[in-house]
Amino acid sequence: MMIQAPASPAPPRRLSFEWLGVAPFIIFALMFLAFPTLYLLAGAFIGRDGQFTFDNIAALFTDQIIAAYWISIRISGASAILGAAIGLAMALAIIRGRLPAPLRAAVMTFSGVASNFAGVPLAFAFIATLGRLGLVTIILKTVFGLDIYRSGFNLLSFWGLTLTYLYFQIPLMVLIIAPAIDGLKKEWSEAAQILGATPWQFWRYIGLPILWPSVLGTLSLLFANAFGAIATAYGLTGSSLNIVPILLYAQIRGDALQNPGLGAALALGMVLITACANIIYLVISARSERWMK
């Protein structure tokens, strides 16, 4: 280039233009994310008389609410751990298992669909499958003579809900972990093989340790995903199952706990738990990116 154009100082008008462009986003984030959440969570520390108090937090420690948190944590934990393990196995199978290539594309597409197929329709699907009149229930009873409901299974229970949640947890795991598995370089397994490692040794000492941060990180994302989910549970059980989101739903609907401050405290507990899970995810995923160059 022959002539360098002198860097013209930006006219002051442009600065306001920039802010004008970003302003809708910032106003939106304040109005529909920050203010409502902070206002709600602050309500957890305000008593009926309008004064600052810890009474609402203390009131969380009743049997019903503790039980609700406990079963929510168990369902979220179980569906996250099982979802991560099964999702990892499936992703490994389609990427590293030398299955026909079109299978991989099909599984990835299906995962995109199934991970978004949560909520009320998913509940319907599982009622039609494993409900009292569901196809699988009936086939097991008439063909194999196994009455799963008589032997203690119930769709509206810990295992029923976990099994249903897996329908969106496993695909989410497949979607998130697939790029990490793609990042495992071919040279690594070849090098290990040349040095005499068995496939088991390769996964034990090289593959899994590299994938581990991604797996742990996704695990916490899956946990938060299940913990905040309500539509699937509500579609399955109505309000009969005592998990935290459903308790909160009942509180918003009709002040079921007879104390708005307690509702806010319940919400605060949920945000703290999902925030913890996500902070773990962010920290671990930042660490695991070192291997993905």
Next chain:
Amino acid sequence: MKQNRFWAWVVFLAGAAYFVVPLAATFEFSLRMRRDYYSFDSYASVFSDPAFQATFSYSVVIGLFAIVMGIVVVVPAVYFVRLRMPWLRPFMEFVTLLPLIIPAIILVYGYIRLYNSSSIIPFTGSALGTDILLVFAYVTLALPYTYRAVDTGMRTIDVQTLTEAAQIAGANTVQIITSIILPNILVAVLSGAFLTFAIVIGEFTIASLLNRPAFGPYLQNIGANRAYEPAALAIISFIITWGAMGMINVLGRFAPRTSARTD
């Protein structure tokens, strides 16, 4: 390594069974409305239900507004942050992750408390106000996906050069965004739009707590009161989700493969 491949098949087939059986069972269940033979009566019953038509079109309209508002909120912000204010990026990344951390039920609880009929901005005081609130709630739900789609799209084009060229040609900022940037990231924006649509169309929690006649609450209501229609609705919802995701896949093939200037 033969064993390896054997286990891969076992895992794949077991997984496929878990995912296909509920769909097959639901489809079979949806055909059982007549006592003696299979029929599509439950689907006919669903489609002829005026409440289905009303709630479904309501959700489609709300979804379209949410898509448009999402683009209006996100595209200029991402554009200016890329072009002039890169120091705002971490802030944007953080904000757009928040909807994944804050469950939808908490957001809507906050809206109901903050924007009730006696507040400064009484969104929930009127039907129209609540509709607007619902649109913005859905923009919030879809924000992580819209932002990432737009950001990825913007990364594949050379924002700097396009902007300079347009400025030399005499375009103003609004023209640059609407007729230069937007068409160039159209594929990414549309992917975000279809994902938004898939999330919004059957959403239950927010619509139900804001008391709006949307498709999600309708689904729940049918589930509580009917036997075979819910199965038909589950199949219909699955096909809609599949359609939205399929569109994203198709669009992906048209995505530009150029890379941005690296200076």
